[in-house]
Amino acid sequence: MKSPAxxxxxxxxxxxxxxAALPLLTxxxxxxxxxxxxxALGLFATSLNLLVGYGGMVxxxxxLFFGMGAxxxxxxxxxxxxxxxxxxxxxxxxxxxxxxxxxxxxxRLKEIYFAFVTLAFQxxxxxxxxxxxxxxxxxxxxxxxxxxxxxxGINLADQKQLYLFxxxxxxxxxxxxxxxxxxxFGYTLRMVRDNPTxxxxxxVDVYRTRLTAFVLAGVFASLGGVVMSLxxxxxxxxxxxxxxxxxxxxxxMLGGTVAFLGPMVGTVLLLLLNDFxxxxxxxxxxxLGAVILLFALGLRKGLLDFVMDWREARxxxxxxxxxxxxxxxxxxxxxxxxx
Amino acid sequence: xxxxxxxxKSFGGVRATDDVTLTFxxxxxxxxxxxxxxxKSTFFNLLSGAFGPDSGDIRLxxxxxxxxxxxxxxxxxxxxxxxxxxxxxxxTVEETMLAAVSAHHRQSARLGARFPLPSTRDHAAxxxxxxxLTGKRDTLSANLSHGDQKLLDIALALVLEPKVLLLDExxxxxxxxxxxxxxxxVRELWERQKITVVFIxxxxxxxxxxxPSIRVLSYGRVLAEGTPQEIRTNPAxxxxxxxxxxxxxx
Numbered sequence: 001m002k003s004p005a006x007x008x009x010x011x012x013x014x015x016x017x018x019x020a021a022l023p024l025l026t027x028x029x030x031x032x033x034x035x036x037x038x039x040a041l042g043l044f045a046t047s048l049n050l051l052v053g054y055g056g057m058v059x060x061x062x063x064l065f066f067g068m069g070a071x072x073x074x075x076x077x078x079x080x081x082x083x084x085x086x087x088x089x090x091x092x093x094x095x096x097x098x099x100x101x102x103x104x105x106x107x108r109l110k111e112i113y114f115a116f117v118t119l120a121f122q123x124x125x126x127x128x129x130x131x132x133x134x135x136x137x138x139x140x141x142x143x144x145x146x147x148x149x150x151x152x153g154i155n156l157a158d159q160k161q162l163y164l165f166x167x168x169x170x171x172x173x174x175x176x177x178x179x180x181x182x183x184x185f186g187y188t189l190r191m192v193r194d195n196p197t198x199x200x201x202x203x204v205d206v207y208r209t210r211l212t213a214f215v216l217a218g219v220f221a222s223l224g225g226v227v228m229s230l231x232x233x234x235x236x237x238x239x240x241x242x243x244x245x246x247x248x249x250x251x252x253m254l255g256g257t258v259a260f261l262g263p264m265v266g267t268v269l270l271l272l273l274n275d276f277x278x279x280x281x282x283x284x285x286x287x288l289g290a291v292i293l294l295f296a297l298g299l300r301k302g303l304l305d306f307v308m309d310w311r312e313a314r315x316x317x318x319x320x321x322x323x324x325x326x327x328x329x330x331x332x333x334x335x336x337x338x339x
Numbered sequence: 340x341x342x343x344x345x346x347x348k349s350f351g352g353v354r355a356t357d358d359v360t361l362t363f364x365x366x367x368x369x370x371x372x373x374x375x376x377x378x379k380s381t382f383f384n385l386l387s388g389a390f391g392p393d394s395g396d397i398r399l400x401x402x403x404x405x406x407x408x409x410x411x412x413x414x415x416x417x418x419x420x421x422x423x424x425x426x427x428x429x430x431t432v433e434e435t436m437l438a439a440v441s442a443h444h445r446q447s448a449r450l451g452a453r454f455p456l457p458s459t460r461d462h463a464a465x466x467x468x469x470x471x472l473t474g475k476r477d478t479l480s481a482n483l484s485h486g487d488q489k490l491l492d493i494a495l496a497l498v499l500e501p502k503v504l505l506l507d508e509x510x511x512x513x514x515x516x517x518x519x520x521x522x523x524x525v526r527e528l529w530e531r532q533k534i535t536v537v538f539i540x541x542x543x544x545x546x547x548x549x550x551p552s553i554r555v556l557s558y559g560r561v562l563a564e565g566t567p568q569e570i571r572t573n574p575a576x577x578x579x580x581x582x583x584x585x586x587x588x589x
Contacts, residue, residue, distance in 0.1 A: 004453065183452060184441045187437070191430070193429075202498065203442045203443060
């Protein structure tokens, strides 16, 4: 019997090996940079999907935690010079604390109020970053570079090693989130998303479930922020601006909310589109907008969800065909929400 | 045994439950009937703790449950299925039951383990088997038929191992064939598990064929109680209720 946990771990290992082999095949530093940006945004978007897809909580302020991660990590490194792994853990702890405070207020609220209050908190933090110049550098951002002292023989000042390190963080972060959604808690979160009243009757603490999800999502968003600040060797107010949250929502819509890797697919799509379109078109926002509309109105779901449903429908049809049961037609197959 | 004495609940000036005194023996199967607005659902809401009564007492095996929270009443052993099936559409039947059993075992917040917990499997499978959904355990709840969704709702109530099971119109909104299938399942469940089942039902054919004992509510009061034969021939019931309603239903 193959354990699903083992299967996930193997999948992660293979993904990491493929990423690690990439620099051997190409000397293109643009590709290397692309993967690092994918790691930062992918962690961020997947963490948002813990809330959107699995928790049914659409946050418009998730960029708060991405920005928080980049700034906390940058400031810790500039001011203390502690070993990088320790600084990362400390950053995640800071994000957890902030998420606990913000979440304690927000997760009680229903849909639209939740969305707007999370957005309000994000703008509050953004304003603090702009105003608190001695610590954050204000609208200039955290400049002067982030020191990257070697640890355990790893030197992140070297682009190739930074690449491997980012890929490792991405894979580990995704595996951790995959584990969360596959745990008893992950299924409790789905219950709360589907029917909070009934979940309450069954003895589930709805508020605590939502708050836990909010904190976990914040922690992994901050890890994305860490990767970003390592990549640009700084932190900028845009990381905590509302457009950052908007980008994550776009990514989730593009890639899909049901399949676990949907947001990862969305990240690659958005960055590809971004890089390609900005090169050829002047009003690249217009093109991106059109693509988003195509997904929202055309497919009515993210790309990976679309592919998964299509495969599922084909399988069901094949089964129905062999069993001679047309009733099981794929058409009445309801779309699954996050699995 | 579930004993209700002098139970009163008013909404504004309306006495939805008006001095109701009833007893449901342990292991009995009882139907509650009554015209619309007779106070049947209010009565269930009082029993399950959704509302507190204005006065009167509800005792389960000798202990009063008035004033306890919904959760505590569930733990004491009063389970409830809803008029509109209250389920988790995006989970399969099996996932639903495994997650519900985790919650019942107070393991629902666990992050360290993998779902499903091995300790939840037997109980979940047992509850699925009790309502006859074993063959559909991998079906998405949203794709179940109306009747099967109702049975899943009942299975969710069974997770908590109730002594008393309250079913609010278990066959509402179904075609005739499905109605019989669901109600037969309910009777089978009652026979096998020896739990006390109280159900509200509008379909008189079902009530008279299934329930060994019937209580009739009208304007919040108990109008009659007895066997199907006694209810059928009770002049007060015929006048207040069956005369019009039965013809309409037939």
